[in-house]
Amino acid sequence: MTKQNVLVPEMKSGINLAITMAMSNSSILTMASQKPPAAPGGYIPISRKGFLKNLEINGEGRINAWVDSMRASSPTHIKATPSLVDHHDQSSWIVHHPSALDMFEQIIDASKGKQIVMFLDYDGTLSPIVDDPDQAFMSKAMRKTVRKLARCFPTAIVSGRCRDKVYSFVKLAELYYAGSHGMDIEGPAKGSKYKKGSHRILFQPASEFLPMMDEVYKQLVEKTSSTPRAKVENNKFCVSVHFRCVDEKKWNELAHQVRSVLKQYPKLRLTQGRKVLEIRPTIKWDKGKALEFLLESLGFANCTDVFPVYIGDDRSDEDAFKILREKGQGFGILVSKFPKETSASYSLQEPDEASYGLFATLGRVETTGDNLRRKAW
Numbered sequence: 001m002t003k004q005n006v007l008v009p010e011m012k013s014g015i016n017l018a019i020t021m022a023m024s025n026s027s028i029l030t031m032a033s034q035k036p037p038a039a040p041g042g043y044i045p046i047s048r049k050g051f052l053k054n055l056e057i058n059g060e061g062r063i064n065a066w067v068d069s070m071r072a073s074s075p076t077h078i079k080a081t082p083s084l085v086d087h088h089d090q091s092s093w094i095v096h097h098p099s100a101l102d103m104f105e106q107i108i109d110a111s112k113g114k115q116i117v118m119f120l121d122y123d124g125t126l127s128p129i130v131d132d133p134d135q136a137f138m139s140k141a142m143r144k145t146v147r148k149l150a151r152c153f154p155t156a157i158v159s160g161r162c163r164d165k166v167y168s169f170v171k172l173a174e175l176y177y178a179g180s181h182g183m184d185i186e187g188p189a190k191g192s193k194y195k196k197g198s199h200r201i202l203f204q205p206a207s208e209f210l211p212m213m214d215e216v217y218k219q220l221v222e223k224t225s226s227t228p229r230a231k232v233e234n235n236k237f238c239v240s241v242h243f244r245c246v247d248e249k250k251w252n253e254l255a256h257q258v259r260s261v262l263k264q265y266p267k268l269r270l271t272q273g274r275k276v277l278e279i280r281p282t283i284k285w286d287k288g289k290a291l292e293f294l295l296e297s298l299g300f301a302n303c304t305d306v307f308p309v310y311i312g313d314d315r316s317d318e319d320a321f322k323i324l325r326e327k328g329q330g331f332g333i334l335v336s337k338f339p340k341e342t343s344a345s346y347s348l349q350e351p352d353e354a355s356y357g358l359f360a361t362l363g364r365v366e367t368t369g370d371n372l373r374r375k376a377w
């Protein structure tokens with residue numbers, strides 16, 4: 001595994017991002033006396049904790065446990081089963097993971113004098129969750145906000161999707177893209193003026209798995225064809241098997257179909273997302289490693305004056321949240337309507353709130369005006 005064509009854009013040049021808060025006069029409730037939760041920590045035990053921990057599936061029991069956990073974590077089930085997340089859990093969770101909107105002032109204060117670097121997950125963060133993965137479009141308003149954001153800070157999209165696919169949704173050449181859960185990283189070539197097609201591959205740590213992933217994709221398509229509305233998505237260095245539109249009674253059957261294919265591939269592993277099983281190479285690489293790689297590529301390795309912000313909604317984003325906690329730098333924001341075990345420091349309820357938070361940050365940067373990142377390029 002070697003790094004290929006690693007670009008090191010000259011981004012960092014002691015830019016003082018004196019960002020101050022943008023929303024103090026908004027109707028949003030602020031909790032001025034509350035400090036951002038210290039890293040590490042911030043966990044709150046919730047009833048599903050044991051179930052949800054480390055559900056990589058290798059064995060029969062785990063397949064069943066995964067299907068159970070997927071049922072338990074489905075919003076409709078949570079609503080119908082208040083005991084799963086009772087009122088006490090809800091309120092303690094929000095104390096440990098306050099709304100990023102409520103904590104905006106403190107967050108902005110903590111980033112003062114540091115270079116913000118933005119990491120954004122795609123599905124469930126920039127776009128709402130929909131039944132058909134091919135229709136998960138982001139709104140024009142969100143695109144506009146992200147475009148503006150990228151003018152101020154280095155900005156990366158970190159997604160489980162195939163890089164090309166996520167690019168076709170986001171359509172912003174000025175961003176960094178880490179597709180396939182960070183296994184396919186590209187960025188704008190220096191001096192490229194951010195034209196489409198001017199991106200350069202920075203790192204593909206699982207490139208030797210490509211033929212295997214193609215093979216397993218075909219096998220999964222064939223194997224799951226008997227399950228109505230199952231969908232298999234080729235994400236290049238990983239494959240997703242979608243359960244969302246499959247009748248819940250068929251979930252066990254579908255999970256077993258997936259496992260029967262995977263049994264033949266000891267070099268692949270299974271992870272779970274939102275009503276999806278994902279098949280990936282067993283390499284030690286994830287969204288957290290991708291975040292570290294990008295920070296290093298941007299010239300922020302071992303820097304104390306960098307402030308990475310990662311916004312994501314899913315289990316795979318936890319790897320990035322954990323890295324930020326371990327580093328004690330920046331913070332993670334979990335997009336979720338429901339309490340979840342997380343290493344993120346803050347929460348937002350849905351992509352619309354993420355859009356609002358990003359927009360507010362921008363509002364302040366544009367007001368102060370003197371710290372736009374592009375000046376450093």
Ligand SMILES: O=P(O)(O)OC[C@H]1O[C@H](O[C@H]2O[C@H](CO)[C@@H](O)[C@H](O)[C@H]2O)[C@H](O)[C@@H](O)[C@@H]1O
Pocket residue numbers: 121122123124128129130131132133136158159160161233235240242244273274275276278314316
């Ligand atoms: O890392 P992400 O950008 O969040 O990608 C994770 C997976 O997202 C997509 O699936 C999810 O969103 C779909 C569209 O809203 C939804 O139908 C599905 O149930 C969700 O799991 C994507 O299709 C997957 O390939 C990604 O791995």
